[in-house]
Amino acid sequence: MRFFEHQQAARARSLRLVALFALAVAATVLGIHFALLACWWLMNAWLPIELPLPRLFLSVNVGVTLLLVLGSWWIEASNLASPGAAQRLARRLGAREARRGDGAAEQRLCNIVDEVAIASHMPRPQVMVLPRVQAINALAIGMAETESVVMVTQGALDWLTRDELQGLVAHECSHIHEGDTRLNMQLAGMVGGLELVWRLGDDLREHTALGTLAGWAVMAVGSFGWWAGRALQAAVSRQRELLADARAVQWTRSRDGLGGVLRKALMQRQQPGATASDPAWSAALHHLLLVGTSERGGWFDSHPPLATRIRRLYGRTMPPLPLQSGLASGL
Structure with missing residues (x-):
């Protein structure tokens, strides 16, 4: 077995897969924002008056999504970081x-x-x-x-x-x-965060008509991120x-x-x-x-x-x- 060649190839593939994982997270974060923006446009199309876009709309959408993903990553990583x-x-x-x-x-x-x-x-x-x-x-x-x-x-x-x-x-x-x-636990934490994004959309569906529309949009984008994250985590492993x-x-x-x-x-x-x-x-x-x-x-x-x-x-x-x-x- 040419073990040095196999090691170099595995490291190179791992690096590419981790980069794809980061892109999947970024695509999910931006996808959530644009999905909610589309829901806002649809709501305005139904209403007799046009409502202005809320302030900090982009910041809140991106911030909440990142909070779920990175927060889950931080919790998973910190659970094994303490002594013993x-x-x-x-x-x-x-x-x-x-x-x-x-x-x-x-x-x-x-x-x-x-x-x-x-x-x-x-x-x-x-x-x-x-x-x-x-x-x-x-x-x-x-x-x-x-x-x-x-x-x-x-x-x-x-x-x-x-x-x-x-x-x-x-x-x-x-x-x-x-x-x-360390790498596997961090990826597992972020996959858990992507699952939380999907669950957030599921929770939103249980409220108003606007919440139902936004919930389906968040679930659609969140499911992409969750499945892509799971597949890429497994490929890295x-x-x-x-x-x-x-x-x-x-x-x-x-x-x-x-x-x-x-x-x-x-x-x-x-x-x-x-x-x-x-x-x-x-x-x-x-x-x-x-x-x-x-x-x-x-x-x-x-x-x-x-x-x-x-x-x-x-x-x-x-x-x-x-x-x-x-x-x-x-x-």
Whole structure:
């Protein structure tokens, strides 16, 4: 795998997609203003007299829309910006701290995190385990390297070899090193703000005739912004996953480590009722997982399909790997 080329391509695509996201937000803000302006013109066409346009019409329209979008972004970002916020979120998800003396699997995990942190020249993240989750998965959260957490599921500890677990940890540390957690949470906050714009239009419809007309106009423009924001956020997330895959290969100098993780996750996904055993991750956390919750490859999927990621690692299609205990591979 030409990991440096893949990293440069993923970063370039991510930058273009973030720019498109900003344009979608700007188009939504201006679209709301012009939609409300059109409603004002229509109302004047129905009335026997022409009413002057209210003062600060543009400023209020733009200001309220930006307040909803940027306010939601600020709330989402500040929730993880305070000291210890990532650890508190991890505990709410059911995670606990990994303990070196609590069995060979957790001892091995802590050793690997130490090694990857040294290899990547970054502060060691706090290591936590999701003990009741049998799906092979992991996620990294935290707005800064010094306040970050890597969570690994019990299924990953049970089924992955040492090399595979190293590839998994390197992938998650790449997300922390590249600021992907911060980027994803900020985009998720703005998508939430775009949804609030749509809901504002829905609320306006319940009042006067003018409110109904304005409500439909705001809903039409808000729905464009919301759907465009969701699609672009998912596209950014897919590129950051490919970037983290390439970075993991660079740091571990092995495609079989992360490749084995993805191939075993694919085998687990193909078992009957596998997705039903996954935890009910919130929409904001979908973008932070190692293995996504959907394999359809649609516009709104936060991860590329596992088969696509495996093919990029190996340059060809590879079969799933059988699930076997990985604890015999050493500490």
